[in-house]
Amino acid sequence: MNGDVVPAAPVYDGELVDEPPKVVRRIGDLWQRSRFVPTALRSRAALGYAVRDAVAWLVLAPLRFLSGAVRGAVVVGRGWRRWVRVRDYREAAEQSEKLADKFIEIRELTLFRWKVTGAVCAVASAALTVAYVMFGGLALWGVAGVASVVLAVVGRRKDGSPGRKAVLAGPRTLTWTMDPQVLVDAFRDAKLVGKDETLRLVERAARVGDGWAVTVDLPATRKAADVIKNRDALASALAVDEVQLIVERVRGKGGHAGRVFLWVADEDPYAGPPLRTPLLDVEWWDAWRPVPFGRDARNRRIDLPLVWTSLLVGAIPRQGKTFATRLAAAGLILDPYTRLYVYDGKGGKDWDSAEQIAYQYVCGDELEHVEAVRDHLVELVAEVQSRYARMATLDDEVCPESKITPAISRDPDLGMPITAVIIDEVQVFLENPTREQVGGKKTTLGAYIADLLAYLVRKGPAAGIVVILATQRPDSNTIPSRLRAVLGSRFALRVMDWRDSNIVLGEQMNTRGYDASTLLPSHKGVGILRPDGETDAGADMLAMTVRTYYMPNAEWRVICARGRALREAAGTLAGHAVGDDAVRAIDAVAVVKALGTGAAERWVVELPEPLAAVVDYLGDQLDKREFVPTAELVEALKVEPTMFGKEMGELGCKPVRQYVPEGDATRRVRGYMTADIRAAVDEIGATNVEQP
Numbered sequence: 001m002n003g004d005v006v007p008a009a010p011v012y013d014g015e016l017v018d019e020p021p022k023v024v025r026r027i028g029d030l031w032q033r034s035r036f037v038p039t040a041l042r043s044r045a046a047l048g049y050a051v052r053d054a055v056a057w058l059v060l061a062p063l064r065f066l067s068g069a070v071r072g073a074v075v076v077g078r079g080w081r082r083w084v085r086v087r088d089y090r091e092a093a094e095q096s097e098k099l100a101d102k103f104i105e106i107r108e109l110t111l112f113r114w115k116v117t118g119a120v121c122a123v124a125s126a127a128l129t130v131a132y133v134m135f136g137g138l139a140l141w142g143v144a145g146v147a148s149v150v151l152a153v154v155g156r157r158k159d160g161s162p163g164r165k166a167v168l169a170g171p172r173t174l175t176w177t178m179d180p181q182v183l184v185d186a187f188r189d190a191k192l193v194g195k196d197e198t199l200r201l202v203e204r205a206a207r208v209g210d211g212w213a214v215t216v217d218l219p220a221t222r223k224a225a226d227v228i229k230n231r232d233a234l235a236s237a238l239a240v241d242e243v244q245l246i247v248e249r250v251r252g253k254g255g256h257a258g259r260v261f262l263w264v265a266d267e268d269p270y271a272g273p274p275l276r277t278p279l280l281d282v283e284w285w286d287a288w289r290p291v292p293f294g295r296d297a298r299n300r301r302i303d304l305p306l307v308w309t310s311l312l313v314g315a316i317p318r319q320g321k322t323f324a325t326r327l328a329a330a331g332l333i334l335d336p337y338t339r340l341y342v343y344d345g346k347g348g349k350d351w352d353s354a355e356q357i358a359y360q361y362v363c364g365d366e367l368e369h370v371e372a373v374r375d376h377l378v379e380l381v382a383e384v385q386s387r388y389a390r391m392a393t394l395d396d397e398v399c400p401e402s403k404i405t406p407a408i409s410r411d412p413d414l415g416m417p418i419t420a421v422i423i424d425e426v427q428v429f430l431e432n433p434t435r436e437q438v439g440g441k442k443t444t445l446g447a448y449i450a451d452l453l454a455y456l457v458r459k460g461p462a463a464g465i466v467v468i469l470a471t472q473r474p475d476s477n478t479i480p481s482r483l484r485a486v487l488g489s490r491f492a493l494r495v496m497d498w499r500d501s502n503i504v505l506g507e508q509m510n511t512r513g514y515d516a517s518t519l520l521p522s523h524k525g526v527g528i529l530r531p532d533g534e535t536d537a538g539a540d541m542l543a544m545t546v547r548t549y550y551m552p553n554a555e556w557r558v559i560c561a562r563g564r565a566l567r568e569a570a571g572t573l574a575g576h577a578v579g580d581d582a583v584r585a586i587d588a589v590a591v592v593k594a595l596g597t598g599a600a601e602r603w604v605v606e607l608p609e610p611l612a613a614v615v616d617y618l619g620d621q622l623d624k625r626e627f628v629p630t631a632e633l634v635e636a637l638k639v640e641p642t643m644f645g646k647e648m649g650e651l652g653c654k655p656v657r658q659y660v661p662e663g664d665a666t667r668r669v670r671g672y673m674t675a676d677i678r679a680a681v682d683e684i685g686a687t688n689v690e691q692p
């Protein structure tokens, strides 16, 4: 307080201040999550609501009884009227236009039923009179009481009760657990089974976790995949929010293509207090083991395998992308034998704790940062090549296949630790437009980094390289398809639309029922995971919605500090963490060669239409065929012939006439020489690369 400026510890975004003691919090969490604690007792607010509901129920009970009895009387009255007028028989006769023939029969039956009614009334009156004489007014009250209870039961407002169809029915939620017919109706309403089709119950509705589960078989030829695809329609038919409805295929033993497992959560499974990562409770973690990532709707633990694969995380800002990426990184940080290359394109504080353990660390979006990342990646590509060369010299006992093993990765003499390249906001590096000369060819810095990453993702896993990329711009221009296609695991938090979702999760995933644009904004840290390998939810799961563990900065710092202590103890702390940022000498020519001629060709910017479509359609036929008829292209590409010819001409492809075989004879048709198409592609590529 003497006016001096005192440095303070940084205060991070989302940091908790004045937290209750850990033990109290943990007991609170357990109490909240326990299945044995009734919902009403989980919090003071819930208890308040429960008491209020109970009082309201008691106050309204007489009124509800009365209205139920009146409704019951109406229902019974209507039923009796139908019966006495022989309505069903009459309607059947009317429909088959035989009313005239059956008229006498119906009339007789009506008269008979009137007589039965009269007789029953007479007997009932007599019985009542006798009871009155014998027991007095009490008997009449007793009978009236019993009758009103029966009528109230008949007339009670029961969700989906058969026999009555409300114009505006109340919620149908969970009626299916008691009456499977409601479930069948929901499948019909959602057009997942036909009107005359039905479901077979494999397992009756039962409580599983905080929800109800049921397994059904669809009618023959109907596919479980279609139910997953149309989950929204089924959720609507069952009157639950789609986040509450989990639909899974039952595969393998005991399953088939038409067997569906449904789980309906009692309430939003992704609400509630954030989940704490189990990594905080362990001293160290084996990077070869899948890393704890989160929990699915059914509260099953989802662990993410990282070794042998790579991960792409995509989301719009502020949805938990950095948090999710740090979770994956945390598992690797807690293994002292793992080397980490951490690059943060955002340049914030999110990753600064990782600096103390990182072998390479770059934080920022300036040109110098992008160039540093490029240099490190080039170095790593050279390292992968050298690892393969060294593995080839190892004997079969140490290295049985040309792949890294846990023992190799931990042997300091071999120098091949699991090496993770973690890049947050990777678009900053991939979109850098600075011109770059590589191996005599021109490209951009961003495109070169994409090629280096694509190489590492493709070739790296067997040599122990794990690539984790996170981006808030998951569009096709930012992450080129050559890089995206090779990334094994994908995690999409909320994105803008289904196209972005497909870019992260893979083509057509929205049509298979996985669309990250439908996730709720309030569900921070919840995303769709498409793992590359097995998870606890099953090896056959294509993708699943996961709520990631919440690891705020304070906990992240603990993990990083623990990672440093472990590395110090194991003697594996190296590189940037010990102040060694020296650039290692590499064989640049060998790296360019490793990327292959394919990469150099791709350094050319995308082709314009319709040339791109033609090249796409022809594929390797572009080199194999000499000539391709215009008619074939027009039909295959579904284009308008005149416009197509004009546009191809503008791109430098003039049509020619050639003889093509047709049956036994030949015919002269218009078309394009593939040599001309190839020349046009080269020409456009060269000019694009030359552009400033």
Ligand SMILES: Nc1ncnc2c1ncn2[C@@H]1O[C@H](COP(=O)(O)OP(=O)(O)OP(=O)(O)O)[C@@H](O)[C@H]1O
Pocket (backbone or CB within 6 Å): 013, 014, 274, 275, 315, 316, 317, 318, 319, 320, 321, 322, 323, 324, 346, 472, 524, 525, 526, 547, 548, 549, 550, 551
């Ligand atoms: N698993 C989670 N559970 C609960 N809240 C979470 C979870 N993950 C993230 N959040 C919340 O979401 C906020 C945004 O997370 P994060 O910083 O990871 O977003 P981001 O997508 O990386 O944003 P940006 O693109 O701006 O960097 C965090 O401050 C945190 O409070």
